Amino acid sequence: MKIEKIYDISMELSGQTPEWPGDIPFQYELAATIEQSGSVNVGKVVTSTHIGTHVDAPFHYDDDGIKISELPLDCYLTTAQVADVRGKTEITGSDLPAVEKGVTAILLKTDTWKDRTKFPETWPLFDPSIAEWMMENGIKLLGVDVPSVDTEHSKDLPMHMAMNCHNRFILEGIVLDEVPAGVYQLAALPLKIKDADGSPVRAVLYT
């Protein structure tokens, strides 16, 4: 297949990338320079696993849940549909469109994270009926353009739990500003970090 267009739907990772309040910020620095080592620059990264565009493993919210290196990779390499849900403060299963054949990921474009240099004060509420809609429509992955599928201060994490009990997966912090609603190929593979709860990803949509 010849790739015609690529949308990079990833947040840039730097010291300016806003972390979850109270969490560990992203940091990259050179641990050794060419001058020091005599041959190469070598970087060092310190970060939360929930930074920028990232995947949650069920272990993030369930001690018995699978870890990031155990996630089924086909969920993150698939046909995805971008749904325009702009203007809604609450999104339920009945707000979602009919999906086209072969689609197994739904990416919700809320357009509510306007300034990505700051952690947003609020974002729309995702209703657990979305998990049932996903089951009915054969959708394995839910992607959102905000930091979480639950609210910032939620302790019981109803959306995360609904996704877990239906064996559905979560991709957060995608950037859909330039992406019209429609059907694309998605690649958003998590890093193979042993025992991890989450991982940043480089996420792209392409046709």
Ligand SMILES: N[C@@H](CC(=O)c1ccccc1NC=O)C(=O)O
């Ligand atoms: N559940 C959120 C992340 C989250 O809740 C969180 C991430 C980093 C540090 C603390 C967090 N939550 C509560 O303490 C997510 O969907 O990624």
